[in-house]
Amino acid sequence: MSGEAKLAHINVPWVEKYRPSSLDEIVSHEEIVRTLDTFLSQGMLPHLLFYGPPGTGKTSTVLACAKRLYKSKEFSSMVLELNASDDRGIGTVRGPILNFASTRTIFSSGFKLIILDEADAMTKDAQNALRRILEKFTENVRFCLICNSLHRIIPAIQSRCTRFRFGPLDPELMVRCVRSVAEKEDIPLPDSGLEAILRLSHGDMRRALNTLQASHLAHESVDQSAVYSCTGQPQPIEIEGIVSSMLNDTFCHCLNHLSQVRSDRGLALSDILTESHLLLLKIEMPDKIKAKLIGRLSDIEYATSGGGNEKLQLSGMIGAFQEARDSVAMEGRAL
Numbered sequence: 001m002s003g004e005a006k007l008a009h010i011n012v013p014w015v016e017k018y019r020p021s022s023l024d025e026i027v028s029h030e031e032i033v034r035t036l037d038t039f040l041s042q043g044m045l046p047h048l049l050f051y052g053p054p055g056t057g058k059t060s061t062v063l064a065c066a067k068r069l070y071k072s073k074e075f076s077s078m079v080l081e082l083n084a085s086d087d088r089g090i091g092t093v094r095g096p097i098l099n100f101a102s103t104r105t106i107f108s109s110g111f112k113l114i115i116l117d118e119a120d121a122m123t124k125d126a127q128n129a130l131r132r133i134l135e136k137f138t139e140n141v142r143f144c145l146i147c148n149s150l151h152r153i154i155p156a157i158q159s160r161c162t163r164f165r166f167g168p169l170d171p172e173l174m175v176r177c178v179r180s181v182a183e184k185e186d187i188p189l190p191d192s193g194l195e196a197i198l199r200l201s202h203g204d205m206r207r208a209l210n211t212l213q214a215s216h217l218a219h220e221s222v223d224q225s226a227v228y229s230c231t232g233q234p235q236p237i238e239i240e241g242i243v244s245s246m247l248n249d250t251f252c253h254c255l256n257h258l259s260q261v262r263s264d265r266g267l268a269l270s271d272i273l274t275e276s277h278l279l280l281l282k283i284e285m286p287d288k289i290k291a292k293l294i295g296r297l298s299d300i301e302y303a304t305s306g307g308g309n310e311k312l313q314l315s316g317m318i319g320a321f322q323e324a325r326d327s328v329a330m331e332g333r334a335l
Contacts, residue, residue, distance in 0.1 A: 014209045018181055023064045026057055027173045032164045036061070040068055045111075047134055048144040049119075049158060052166030055204030059117060061166075062144045066113055081115040093129040101137040112141040120147035124154065131156045168203020178208055187216050192224035200231055234267050239275040243283075246321035254318050262314075269310045273301045273317065289327045296320035 020026050023033050023040075039045045045065070050058040070078045080100045082092070097114060116122070122130070134143055134157065145161060147153060178197060182189040193215070201208035211231060212222060219226035228235045234242075242261065245254045261267065277297055280290065297320060304313050 055206035
């Protein structure tokens with residue numbers, strides 16, 4: 001390997017550097033892998049539709065299938081990979097996709113493979129044009145559509161494909177993968193850092209590896225503090241202080257305190273809401289009051305996501321917690 005090739009290999013993002021190259025290396029989705037392995041062994045791969053949250057192995061799985069189907073020298077001529085969020089119009093379906101599907105490769109036998117990533121971003125017209133190609137050129141080509149939201153794929157295409165749902169990865173499997181990458185890269189990874197990565201990734205392996213790499217580049221040891229400071233997420237101790245202030249301090253004091261914390265740390269209200277909700281589930285409080293408070297928080301989060309004024313929504317969040325506090329106190333006096 002030349003010096004430039006070595007440098008390029010070092011600078012490759014870890015998501016690509018450690019991407020599984022075969023079905024045997026896929027760490028989860030055993031049933032899906034077993035089914036695909038049977039299809040490939042029998043040479044009867046159907047049209048595929050992979051859907052599920054990001055970072056769960058959809059693209060890695062279909063690329064592993066492609067590497068098993070085709071030799072490296074014929075890969076480029078037998079596989080067409082498109083990101084449908086960039087090429088999502090009817091012109092792309094009638095142009096590159098139709099041309100690739102309708103032609104055969106002289107020096108290769110078998111069917112071609114077209115991978116459409118982020119297929120849920122395709123327009124309805126493009127999807128309607130694609131469904132005819134799925135039927136007409138089945139002998140020559142197989143399609144694999146990858147998406148996050150299944151409901152954005154028209155029923156006509158869904159019925160023509162074998163669907164597989166990729167759920168969030170199991171934390172135990174993610175622990176093994178993240179530790180393995182840390183060992184190969186010779187990175188100190190304390191348990192607190194690993195727990196923080198898993199907590200923030202929510203079953204998304206791509207996000208976990210990107211967080212690990214970014215934290216390593218910014219800090220010598222990837223501990224909990226490094227992970228949270230690198231991602232800009234509020235740390236658990238900060239959330240505990242915020243919730244404690246909302247449940248114990250006066251409204252004005254709490255508003256000034258939270259405004260100062262948000263200004264100093266650059267925290268987003270949506271992140272504070274999410275973490276406060278998780279902590280709220282662990283607080284002892286009557287179920288009826290807790291359910292009402294969670295409902296109020298969901299309304300505030302919805303208003304924030306729709307572009308609502310964050311200062312007003314912050315005041316609403318403090319008011320919701322203090323109303324719950326007063327309800328608990330009144331219920332205690334009644335008893």
